[in-house]
Amino acid sequence: MHSACMVALRIRDVPDDVRDVLVEQARVKGQSLQAFLLDLFRMQARRSVNTTLLQQFSGRSDGS
Template identity: 50%
Template structure:
């Protein structure tokens, strides 16, 4: 593992960060590590979402295809539920 150092942090900012860490029952180092880790994870999540929005992955179905399939399935279900038991087609 490597060590990171941040220079020229104003004391009031350091004190506020230490207070937040204390409220969470963490050391300042652990709290800052969690912040950095969360930021990296968010960036990874954004990259995944961008891949899906670019339609490089996922379905090729249009919204109309999905709506049509749902309507067809629902009408079949309703037709089956309206039929007496044993007469479903």
């Protein structure tokens, strides 16, 4: 899931307590908040792709 074109996202109205938790999680992982959030977005995108793929096989009775 790599694209030559990147976009910038802005998230508004993030409560201070939520930001503080995310900043601390990034710090613990040795990452900037930017890098930490990009990792979260990538994980969520992969999960969405995996969920879609798994749904294609739901309800099958042939063992796959």
